[in-house]
Amino acid sequence: MTVDHDVVVLGGGPSGLAAATALAMRGRAVAVLERGNFGGPRVGETLGPQVGPLLRALGLWDDFIALEQFPFRGVRSAWGSEAAVERSAILNPLGDGWHVDRAQFDALLARRAAAAGAILHEGVGVAAITPAEDGWRLQAPGVELRCRFLVDASGRGAPGGAAGIPGRRWLACDRLVALVARMNPPADRPLDPELLIETAEEGWWYAVPQPGNTLLISLLTDVDLAVAAGPRPELSARWEAALSRTNHVRELASGATLEGPPRIVRADTGRLLPDRGPQWRAVGDAAVGGDPLSGDGVARGLRSALDAAADIDRALAGESLADAPDAASFVAYLDRRIRYYRMEQRWSDALFWKRRHGVDWESMPITLDPRRVLSWDGREPAADVIAPIEALLPPRAIRAVLERLARPCPAHEALAALRDAAPLGDRRLLVGVQLLVEAGFLGSQ
């Protein structure tokens, strides 16, 4: 039997559950479809104090405070030098944050959504989505729903997770993945309530304490670099070898035992294009996935869900909505990220860091004549030569422009192809094309 709802939310992470709660609190009939289950392993466990007001708005504060959690009192970071620098949460006017167990946190959000009146379906796999008259039809084993509005909260790479909403694509700006492992320290060792960050040649590490006195330790690296890309059965050995080359994280993990092999989790920075349509809207990571370095994905997801719920409620009442914001804030975010990665120069020849340092595209003189005819002879660019260009242009956009230039065409047409693939501002893209010419990847006449 098909069940009708005002809104169906795809994805039961923090953003989807917050959107469902906020819409149900506004009296809307809402269902959530979660592919997996709410108690499964999830990442993103350190919450800054800015989540407090958002949880209050969702009616969750008292239950959240009652949850078992570790206080988050500051960051110790070896980024740019071997010595670790401490930044205490006491400097934050909002005070401490929290290290939560994400499975418990998400389960709490799920209970709140259900209490607000949302119908939750977990373990449904990936639903088939088809546009229907006045909305959408969704089918998964044992579930058949119809709704007027769809919320995509399916996380990074949303068109992959929620295929069926036509005309969308994910603009991935890098190849970052997290190799996440849980470790059990010796029982008599108390853990510090801090977030530890340390850079390495192949990426950067973070370690956080978890309720129950365990440690979550993650290496952020590129999916094609040796630690992540080698054979799966040897992943634990490669991860532990990489850990043994660190200083601070190794010291923290000394005597601790791995609970199981590391999980590989996608962590690419990217955005969905477009992130909304007349009868759907993406929220949280499904709309914009930030670098885990920012450490604010959950707060951003909750905020975007609350904002979207207000908009969707108005749309369901027949009001027309404002257009999507332009790309400027995402582009500014990418530039802030480059500046932060540039603060680590110790491994500037390593692929991971070259891909994130890049040139200063704003001040670099433009010398490329837009009428110059460019071509690509099909030779694959060497990874380390293309790396600094990848700091400016998403890898798939570079591929798109190279393929476009398999037939010679003027530089301004190459730029147009690039603009379609990656709308990140013309100057940045032009500098990217110029660098491709200067690096010898593109022939020119």
Ligand SMILES: Cc1cc2nc3c(=O)[nH]c(=O)nc-3n(C[C@H](O)[C@H](O)[C@H](O)COP(=O)(O)OP(=O)(O)OC[C@H]3O[C@@H](n4cnc5c(N)ncnc54)[C@H](O)[C@@H]3O)c2cc1C
């Ligand atoms: C390594 C790492 C560390 C991080 N650390 C932090 C941190 O310390 N603090 C912080 O605030 N943020 C952190 N983040 C970011 C944070 O994890 C995310 O921003 C946050 O989880 C986003 O929530 P979401 O609900 O938008 O998406 P998600 O949490 O990704 O949830 C998406 C949900 O959708 C489900 N789903 C996917 N496809 C479908 C489908 N087709 N149908 C139904 N369900 C589907 C998934 O199973 C999942 O439950 C980190 C991210 C990474 C990768």
